[in-house]
Amino acid sequence: MAEDVAAVDLLIVGAGPAGSNAALRARACGLQVLLVDENHDAGGQVYRPLPAGFSRSADASQSAEVRAGDGLRVALRSAGVDCRFDHKVWNIGADLRTDLIGPGGSTSWRPRALLIATGTTERVVPFKGWTLPGVMGLAAATILLKSQNMLPGRRTVVAGSGPLLLAVAHGIVKAGGEVAAVVDLASRGEWLHALPSLAGRPDLLWQGLLWQAKLRLAGVPMLYRHGVRTVETTDGGLRIQVDEVDATGHPLTGGECRTIAADSLTVGHGLVPGTDVTRLLRARHRYAPERGGWIAETDVDGRTSIPGLYLAGDGAGIAGAAAAGAHGELAALACAADLGRIGSETHLLERASLLAAWSRPARVGRAMAGLMALRDGAVAAIAANTVVCRCEDVTRAEIDAAATEGARDLNQLKAWTRCGMGPCQGRTCGDVAGALLALHGGSRESVGCFTGRAPLRPVSLAEVAGDYTYADIPIPKAAPL
């Protein structure tokens, strides 16, 4: 079969803040850059582009985030970066060969350096009813609000942990929706404890205080140290039971318990770094709960344990969008230096200023990551009949039964129960399933993580096979008689 593999200096997967800024910096260093994203334009989750064909009214006041995203997209267009939007990366080989599928079919690339900037996946610690219609992630609500100013419902409970709570609740109120309550696993004290990290980012501190004030003005109840226990459908919408919890996220015995009526629930318990590519390529990983969970080992410049493979942004361990841009630039600079395209003096000089630009927002981002870290008590409190792996409908009871029978690592659990075998490949359930298995006398390290497998995104047989006739199939030698 004719194999057409094109060479390129640097291939970047993910055009969010890390990937886009890396592309710009790499171009500035003279590298030939291919930037790939499955969305129709750059921006990623935080600087989300409007849907194709949409535009903002000229007179509307734009947030700093919108301006930054638009600026990034304009810069990319003039920088000479070869952007492949609406393209999914479905396979990457040990030699960094990268296979894409886009509207025009499939192409293959052999980059000299490969930078992964694929961000994170939202974690939900399952509870009864979390898979019902009307229940969605905080990140999903963010997409609705940012891309089309759509509300998740008329009356919404915003629950979980981390800074997305405030962002989503404020976004809903601003767009004219009602927030029935903000339900936060963290205490007010934990937020106060994180405040000093914000000293270097008065803009964020100010924004947070402003949002809080607006929510108070709108009469939104703030329930700290509370978690969603169950959700049920009613005639008019959802009945959401909320419990008081302890510092580990476990319901307090004799604690306060209340029922809230709403028609939607947005819930998320933090973000998990995307490790699909680094696991597929068997890079070295470590478990770092304060950075989001399992992450690939990297140096400050994003070099992984695999030569030529770099990592930038939240996928390398959560540090937030503001830090991701500088991190992307650091990684791009490291690529340019490692490929011999900039001298070591230039590298050191530019690196020093980027490190300075990165460290302040990273400190804030890491403090926020701490607030979003998985809480053991919340995992322990998952009810036996609650579905944990929603692709394959595997309940906690089935996971516990496999562990009792002797399943000791996540891949063994996967084989025994199909947990993580569905189309999401364990992106959604992997972190919580690992935590559940570790409750049976292991550590997160001994339990490990799901082996990375292609395809990185689902692809149809037709997409991979292309146009062909029977004669085009290279039939290997027949098996022995």
Place this chain on the structure above:
Amino acid sequence: MNPIANAYDAIVIGGGVMGCSTALHLAQGGMRVAVLDRGPLCREASGVNAGTLTLHMTRAALVPYAMRAWRMWMEAEQWLGMGVLATHVPGLTLAFTEGECELVELRAKARRDYGAPIEVISSARARQIEPGIHPALLKAGYCEIDGFASAYLTGRAFRHALARAGVDVLENRPVKAIDSDDGGHTVRFDGPDGTSVLRARRVVLAGGVWIENMLGWLGVDIPIKVLINQLIVTERIRPVMRTVLSVANGLLSLKQFANGTVLIGGGWQGEGDRLRGGVEARPQNLVGNMRLAAYAVPALAEARVARIWLGLEAETADAMPIVGEVPGVPGAYVVGSAHSGYTSGPFMGRILAQHMLGQTPDLPLFEPARLLGMPMPGA
């Protein structure tokens, strides 16, 4: 270290289908048995293969073995106490060209001679049995005895059975060496607290592609070839097929499980070796395998691939199994390397156990001594 007594009648090294089946049958015959594996049970070939239980792709001379093993899989719940979703459906081998028609006739006859009820049927009849097949079909081999299992359940089922039979299962215990003497064998392995030692009257080497290394511990040199098979599974889709399909040259296996996923196998080769295991798929071979699958059953074109992985398969110099006594080492046995080994695996374990227990095996073993000095074709 204190000299230790023979704690076991037999230690089985390698907890795949053949090792586990040997251990189970030895224990049921009254022996005290342990199974050691460097990982969890059945996490290599035995747990990641395509689960095809077919006579079409089994080597002709192995048909009598495969037919007995097929029955064992279908009755797994009875003798393992836990099933592997073994499902009995017919199997078809497809021919789309004149050359393939000849091959189908040839392969069907060779297997019929060994008792496989395979007949060659017309395209019309084949498409009556399996309406989703591409209309360009010319002929097909048809076998009523065929089917599939969900291979990933194999480890759980055997673990359950071994525990019930009183076999000690030591997972995640890589064996480093065997010291053999007149009284038995001392097996050295890595445990959580450093190197440990166990002794047994007999050892069984059941390490799949790693049998070559294991025989090396005993100073025996028999080369084993390593095949790196690629496997593809789709997301759940509407029912598009109900049989097990292969093509005349044997390089496609296709079946849809009850949960709606379709597994595409057939032995297209990926990257890897004995040392590193399966490393990665070869994209051009994925394309070839997917083209063949979507050609055979056109409705598959719409299916999305959920996961691609690799499984290692072992082959001896004559591509026949190695089941019997290790030449020159009393009390040492080996079991492995059956072509389509998952299909025949449980029966291979049973006949080796019968031999070790002093009984007459249901069918003859495959003497390892024949492979001494036999050159590996193409090596």
